[in-house]
Amino acid sequence: MSSLFPTYKRKHIELQKGSGTIVFDQNNKRYLDFTSGIAVTSLGHCHPEVVKALKEQSERIWHTSNLFEIQQQELLAETLVNQTNLDAAFFCNSGAEANEAAIKLAKKFTKRNKIITFKNSFHGRTFGSMSATGQQKIKEGYGPLLSEFIHLPWNDRQQLKNTVDSDTAAIMMEVIQGEGGVKVADPSFYKEVQEMCKQHDILLIIDEVQTGIGRTGKRYAYEHFDLDPDIVTLAKGLGNGFPIGAMLGKSKLKEAFGPGSHGTTFGGNPLACAVSQTVLNIIFSDNFLSEVKRKGIDFINRLVDSLMKLPFVNEIRGEGLLIGIECDQAAELIKALEENGLLTVPAGEKVIRLLPPLTVTDEELETALRIINEAFNNIYTKAI
Structure with a gap:
């Protein structure tokens, strides 16, 4: 029995080490962290x-x-x-x-x-x-x-x-x-x-x-x-x-x-x-902020292109690297993303919130997009 107050509904995951966007749990499973500690680790984990x-x-x-x-x-x-x-x-x-x-x-x-x-x-x-x-x-x-x-x-x-x-x-x-x-x-x-x-x-x-x-x-x-x-x-x-x-x-x-x-x-x-x-x-560097803006616009556009054709996806919105996907199966999808190595966080009952580190690379965004597309399309396939 835990000696902690049960204030939080915790995942059965303990993140034990990380660098940049990548974290590892107690079983050494690797994840892309698109929670950033809920918009906290904007420079990623253990920035030198x-x-x-x-x-x-x-x-x-x-x-x-x-x-x-x-x-x-x-x-x-x-x-x-x-x-x-x-x-x-x-x-x-x-x-x-x-x-x-x-x-x-x-x-x-x-x-x-x-x-x-x-x-x-x-x-x-x-x-x-x-x-x-x-x-x-x-x-x-x-x-x-x-x-x-x-x-x-x-x-x-x-x-x-x-x-x-x-x-x-x-x-x-x-x-x-x-x-x-x-x-x-x-x-x-x-x-x-x-x-x-x-x-x-x-x-x-x-x-x-x-x-x-x-x-x-x-x-x-x-x-x-x-x-x-x-x-x-x-x-x-x-x-x-x-x-x-x-x-x-x-x-x-x-x-x-x-x-x-x-x-x-x-x-x-x-x-x-x-x-x-x-x-x-x-x-607070113009070049850094410009990159955040660029990555955000590109990622949102690609999410719109690939997900909005699905009937259970209602809207994709946000600014920069604060992005919300409003969909009917948010909780189920968050779990599926987690199982496939992408950590996200909800925003209400129907929104999946994506909060990658601002230092996230284009390659990491590409990997995240692939995981998201696979999870969403698997849900769609099950439904038809």
């Missing part, structure tokens, strides 16, 4: 430059607490806000913590109560971030949550216009809903969100925990839609597997987050910052 950064920092100093100056934080913050309309960073340990900070900051700065989020969104599992999340299944059994969150239908401009009022502190959204099914809204919806924020002096919070740090072919996914966020939250790919989160914000918000207003023991320690700085040095 990231390993080097961690080793070198571990021999200097690990942790000092935020009672002291940490130069690595200053450098990392500057890298994150460079060439954006954002000005400052707060470092923490996870996406949920980053979203908690964003919620607190928005309410404290505006002195308003209501935050608008969207159905099928996912923002975390703490009480604040869970209250913001638009999925009832993760809230069941916890009793009353924070009451001032309004969950609107995704991509519904009229309901948004009808709901905004003088007590609205912020609109909080993922520009591409990850856990909710890799859903992109119509460009007019993003424009409406931005206009509502400007018109009513509402803060725009963009949750980039899954979509940020190059996942969609740009540094941040909001850049695809010409949005001007006041707050951006990050984690996952920010540390390539080393725990780190961040909240970025405009300079006007600094006054609301003075000494004693918020804090963290471990957030932004020298180990985390050294790793993250190395990750950004690689990913």
